[in-house]
């Protein structure tokens with residue numbers, strides 16, 4: 069055999085071996101990954117829901133406010149209640165109406181959200197589905213399967229479905245909280261009340277519930293794991309790779325976040341909710357999760373989603389009145405889209421499942437804005453122009469969308485550095501506008517009044 073032939077044969081043999089091994093290792097081609105991520109990248113806007121036993125307590129314990137700000141889904145930890153004390157107080161206050169799920173789904177649809185991620189189980193440990201693996205679940209306690217009710221309602225509205233699932237568990241009697249200094253637990257620092265704990269038993273339980281959730285409710289689009297610490301994470305803490313493999317087996321196109329891990333390769337720089345790094349090896353998840361924070365710039369090659377509350381708590385609190393304005397929420401959505409990320413905006417329904425009026429109003433305001441301007445958000449990519457003095461930009465093919473926050477008083481909107489020939493310019497709110505090259509870039513002649521005081525969008529078609 070010629071030397072070149074031998075090299076070729078060896079190379080093709082190697083390729084054949086890789087082709088066999090790669091799928092077994094779970095490696096995915098970048099085009100397969102792009103196809104799997106496509107809907108999520110187009111969606112740009114999702115609704116987050118934190119709802120569990122804490123929702124009925126509403127930030128109040130023994131008649132007193134626990135706090136006026138901060139996450140009241142952590143109330144069990146805040147008051148250091150053991151799980152029986154907590155359950156005895158909270159269960160009588162958790163009384164879902166018959167139709168709560170329809171209400172959520174309709175609101176998400178009206179808001180223009182494309183997906184909904186809701187808490188199948190939060191840190192408190194109470195599962196919203198009907199679980200064979202536990203009696204601390206809606207099936208055992210309420211004789212209802214709240215996950216099924218929610219999933220069915222979301223599907224009826226054509227929404228994508230995601231589960232937020234806490235790997236931290238303040239109920240399970242084998243969850244060995246002493247293994248982490250950094251993760252919260254109501255009994256932290258105290259000996260286990262039941263003697264020794266076998267964390268492997270907790271891991272098996274976690275896996276069993278995840279299996280139920282990903283096997284019994286039809287397609288699940290997103291798995292939003294939460295959360296890990298530097299001193300307790302990944303395979304050791306949660307059997308993370310096994311959970312991810314199980315999820316992929318049950319739901320081949322599922323999209324998962326990075327919170328089973330807490331290492332730089334998984335997009336984490338440190339503890340805290342802003343401690344993310346702009347990198348993510350796909351074996352740790354599909355997207356990174358800045359919390360209550362919008363990154364200063366986009367992150368090329370990294371999918372990301374900022375999750376945020378409308379006031380300061382995720383779970384409902386009757387004491388938190390620090391609601392963000394519609395202007396802030398809508399501009400956040402635009403800011404995030406202009407940097408290539410998704411916005412996962414939270415509602416915290418009450419113990420009966422009804423949604424606070426402030427959140428309903430805000431979601432409807434976002435929906436009304438998107439109804440006019442949605443094409444400048446959905447399916448767009450990060451804008452070509454950064455640091456625009458008056459707003460933000462997004463891009464879709466040969467179209468540039470200018471999101472104007474500060475409307476020019478001289479009716480001249482300057483886009484610095486934009487020298488492309490413009491085929492047409494219009495307002496998404498209606499009406500053509502004139503655009504012509506100027507000294508410092510494109511100059512758009514705009515009407516004296518802005519169509520929308522929060523953000524008006526100008527659409528430019530570039531040659």
Ligand code: JFZ
Nearest residue numbers: 139141142294295339340341375382
């Ligand atoms: C977590 C949850 O604890 C919280 O209740 C909520 O569900 C939010 C969306 O996610 O929040 C975190 C996550 C990480 C840290 C703190 C809070 N951290 O690393 O310190």
